Amino acid sequence: MSGPAPDAAGRLPILAARDLRKAYGRVVAMDGADFDLYPGEILGVIGDNGAGKSSMIAALAGAVRPDSGEIWLNGQEVRFANPMDARAKGIETVFQTLAMAPALTIVDNLFLGREYRKPGLRGRMFRALDRGRMRAEARRHLSELGLATIQNIDQVVETLSGGQRQGVAVARACAFGSRVIILDEPTAALGVKESRKVLDLILDVRRRGISVVLISHNMPHVFEIADRVHIHRLGRRIAQVSPAQISMSDAVAIMTGAMAPPQVSI
Amino acid sequence: MSSDDTPHFSERAGLGHRTINFLHSNPTIIPLLVLLIGLAVFSAIVGKRFFHPFNLSLVLQQVTVIGMLALAQTLIILTAGIDLSVGAIMVLSSIAMGQMALTLGLPPEIALIGGILVGAGCGALNGLLITWLRLPPFIVTLGTWSIFNAIVQFWSGGQTIRQQEIQADAAILQWTGTAMQFGAWRLTIGSVLMLGLAAFLWYMLNRTAYGRHVYAVGNDPEAARLSGIRTRRVLFSAYLLAGLICGLAGWVLIGRIGAVSPLGGGSANLDSITAVVIGGTSLFGGRGSILGTLIGALIVGFFRNGLALAGLDVLWQEFSIGCLIIMAVGFDQWLRRISN
Numbered sequence: 358m359s360g361p362a363p364d365a366a367g368r369l370p371i372l373a374a375r376d377l378r379k380a381y382g383r384v385v386a387m388d389g390a391d392f393d394l395y396p397g398e399i400l401g402v403i404g405d406n407g408a409g410k411s412s413m414i415a416a417l418a419g420a421v422r423p424d425s426g427e428i429w430l431n432g433q434e435v436r437f438a439n440p441m442d443a444r445a446k447g448i449e450t451v452f453q454t455l456a457m458a459p460a461l462t463i464v465d466n467l468f469l470g471r472e473y474r475k476p477g478l479r480g481r482m483f484r485a486l487d488r489g490r491m492r493a494e495a496r497r498h499l500s501e502l503g504l505a506t507i508q509n510i511d512q513v514v515e516t517l518s519g520g521q522r523q524g525v526a527v528a529r530a531c532a533f534g535s536r537v538i539i540l541d542e543p544t545a546a547l548g549v550k551e552s553r554k555v556l557d558l559i560l561d562v563r564r565r566g567i568s569v570v571l572i573s574h575n576m577p578h579v580f581e582i583a584d585r586v587h588i589h590r591l592g593r594r595i596a597q598v599s600p601a602q603i604s605m606s607d608a609v610a611i612m613t614g615a616m617a618p619p620q621v622s623i
Numbered sequence: 624m625s626s627d628d629t630p631h632f633s634e635r636a637g638l639g640h641r642t643i644n645f646l647h648s649n650p651t652i653i654p655l656l657v658l659l660i661g662l663a664v665f666s667a668i669v670g671k672r673f674f675h676p677f678n679l680s681l682v683l684q685q686v687t688v689i690g691m692l693a694l695a696q697t698l699i700i701l702t703a704g705i706d707l708s709v710g711a712i713m714v715l716s717s718i719a720m721g722q723m724a725l726t727l728g729l730p731p732e733i734a735l736i737g738g739i740l741v742g743a744g745c746g747a748l749n750g751l752l753i754t755w756l757r758l759p760p761f762i763v764t765l766g767t768w769s770i771f772n773a774i775v776q777f778w779s780g781g782q783t784i785r786q787q788e789i790q791a792d793a794a795i796l797q798w799t800g801t802a803m804q805f806g807a808w809r810l811t812i813g814s815v816l817m818l819g820l821a822a823f824l825w826y827m828l829n830r831t832a833y834g835r836h837v838y839a840v841g842n843d844p845e846a847a848r849l850s851g852i853r854t855r856r857v858l859f860s861a862y863l864l865a866g867l868i869c870g871l872a873g874w875v876l877i878g879r880i881g882a883v884s885p886l887g888g889g890s891a892n893l894d895s896i897t898a899v900v901i902g903g904t905s906l907f908g909g910r911g912s913i914l915g916t917l918i919g920a921l922i923v924g925f926f927r928n929g930l931a932l933a934g935l936d937v938l939w940q941e942f943s944i945g946c947l948i949i950m951a952v953g954f955d956q957w958l959r960r961i962s963n
Contacts, residue, residue, distance in 0.1 A: 441851045456849035458842040460647075460909045465835050470851035472832035484831040516644045 371396045377426035386412035388592030399569045401579035404589030418450040419443030449530035450539040459515035464495045467529045498532045520551030539570040576605045651915040654903045658922050665929030676807035686924035687814045691872040693898035695865035697916045702861050703841040703908025704760035709869050710891030711771035716742040716873030721784040721883030724793035731793035739870035746866015750859035779885040786881040799878030813875035825913040842909025901947050905955045
């Protein structure tokens with residue numbers, strides 16, 4: 358195969374997958390799943406529990422290796438051995454658990470596993486961390502995302518509210534020059550006000566030119582901020598719809614199989 | 624920066640919340656308070672003798688060996704593990720030093736290094752069993768505790784190597800007991816070694832990426848793994864380093880008691896855990912500090928010393944230390960509960 362084709366507007370997907378398959382014993386998690394994410398868009402991914410969204414996202418994030426199928430990044434076929442691989446190529450995932458150590462500070466968490474060392478002998482010989490640089494960058498990343506209200510970046514993460522934690526996790530995903538950010542259920546654990554802020558944050562991320570994949574069970578959230586919606590059912594994509602042209606209840610009907618998917622996918 | 628199009632998260636404010644945040648970022652504050660209050664109470668009861676440099680020096684010497692084991696234990700407990708074999712590794716290392724120098728007739732310097740390496744080897748064994756076979760640290764170190772003790776008895780034949788023999792043939796093994804006199808103060812090489820090691824570990828844990836990884840692995844191993852940290856390697860290295868420190872503690876032990884005895888480390892395992900816990904380090908991992916452990920060891924030392932000087936029965940020492948442990952763990956639990 359020569360890779361994904363451009364869409365009607367001539368855009369090439371920044372991240373795409375073709376015919377992904379994965380079985381766990383007799384359970385088929387991915388049954389020929391396709392995926393397309395275009396530059397600068399927010400793509401909502403919806404699907405019933407067990408539809409295989411998580412497996413597909415895990416494959417795109419490098420956390421699961423598909424049995425077969427192809428993943429294309431910027432027109433090049435890629436294979437990820439682990440999440441670090443995907444991250445090195447600019448795909449960051451904010452897992453539902455956020456993958457932050459709650460007893461460590463915001464700065465520690467932002468740079469966990471990617472710490473800067475001091476230049477010269479102190480860094481090389483004595484492995485000293487460049488804490489000044491990490492703090493300066495942490496402050497910059499947080500204020501770029503409008504999270505400047507977090508005054509003290511040496512605060513431990515567990516003293517933050519749920520929304521603030523999500524904010525720090527998103528800031529971490531944005532901080533390292535990533536091109537694609539995958540958000541897994543970012544509003545699931547949040548109240549109404551905090552969800553609102555996280556949705557605004559995602560719009561901010563898109564404004565910075567980063568493509569966003571938003572997996573969520575919350576239909577109103579998806580329909581509010583997504584540019585396109587990918588509907589997943591029984592291990593594969595059955596439709597791609599525009600939230601402006603389809604109602605939420607129709608989307609749910611397609612997702613659950615109560616309604617046939619539209620003939621023309623966007 | 625507060626334009627209208629950027630999201631804002633309001634800071635959770637208020638005195639209570641700020642206090643919790645302060646306690647979170649300064650976990651040694653409570654042990655430090657306990658130490659200061661303890662010192663005040665004991666000096667009020669005991670009087671001048673308590674703060675006499677002679678007495679303070681004595682307490683420092685008494686806590687040196689346990690303090691060293693507690694430093695090793697801190698490293699392990701920060702990874703959410705536990706090492707029940709630290710005392711046994713220490714005794715085994717000291718036996719190894721004594722036997723290599725005096726029975727096998729190796730040069731004492733080689734025996735010293737050999738003994739420390741035995742400690743490191745014991746730590747590596749613990750680490751391998753925990754990371755490779757994925758067995759729980761409690762069980763692994765309970766087992767190796769027994770094994771190391773058996774090797775101690777086997778290798779030493781249950782015999783103590785007496786002070787005079789070591790002095791004659793392998794004086795370097797007693798060097799850690801050498802005292803330096805500053806006026807009324809006495810500071811042994813062993814105490815200096817212990818404090819130097821504490822400084823090294825403090826630097827490692829707080830100023831290097833490795834140290835942050837130790838905390839992260841203990842606090843949330845899954846988060847650490849997803850952040851690209853090789854968690855099993857971090858765990859293994861922690862047990863290896865702890866074994867090495869126990870080996871050094873074996874040397875300090877010889878200096879402290881003068882002889883090489885197979886009976887040296889009876890309660891040392893639990894005493895090291897006591898110092899760590901009283902010092903504010905959480906048994907659930909990822910939370911605590913080296914400074915806290917030093918303070919914890921000093922609290923234990925001063926409580927024992929103060930109660931003895933006050934003329935109370937030895938039983939009250941045990942009783943009060945037990946209360947301190949329960950209060951320390953209770954406080955840690957409370958702090959964890961209200962923050963979630």
